[in-house]
Amino acid sequence: MVPLSGCASSEPESPSPVGIWGPTDGAHLELAEDGGLTGSDGCNRLMGSWEDASEAVEFVGVATTMMMCEDVDDWLARLHTGAVDGDALTIFNIDGQEIGVLDRQ
Template sequence: MGNVQEDIVGTWRSEEPGAPELTFAEDGAVSGTDGCNRIVSRYTVAEDRAVIEAFATTKMACQGVDTWLGAASEAVPDGTELQILNSGGDAIGVLERVE
């Protein structure tokens, strides 16, 4: 793996219902959707991962959409995949790089 800051910048998405997605900018901003609601935050790089501050989010109710991405606390890039961890360090999902 290379430089986490360089590796994480870009857009990452899942094909799950609602198409959860995160975009990491070079300036430390992160934004996207949990598949239902818009989410925005900031991130910092620590070792092999990005640590994500708590998201600011809209509060729409969406039936049939699992909003697991809203619980993201860390993101670990690994090639074309981004493993998402919650605040307990548990893996909660995977996003794929959008080319």
């Protein structure tokens, strides 16, 4: 009798970044299947695109409106890359410093 072997990869597939991250009434991002990005810091809108770069999500050409809003932390406007870990998207600035975490909705 010959043992059967499969072709399955031993490495787990990384979770997809596609979806809505964060509450839609506050700081959030929506990453679309086609690479589009929309979102808000709770006051200003963000738009641009994203790319899946193996271990990270790279945010590309992101623009934001510049309205003055009292008591709004605009940390999300400084996004550069992100990392998906389960149902959390950790956001990093251009220096690689963690600036916030958004939960999958």
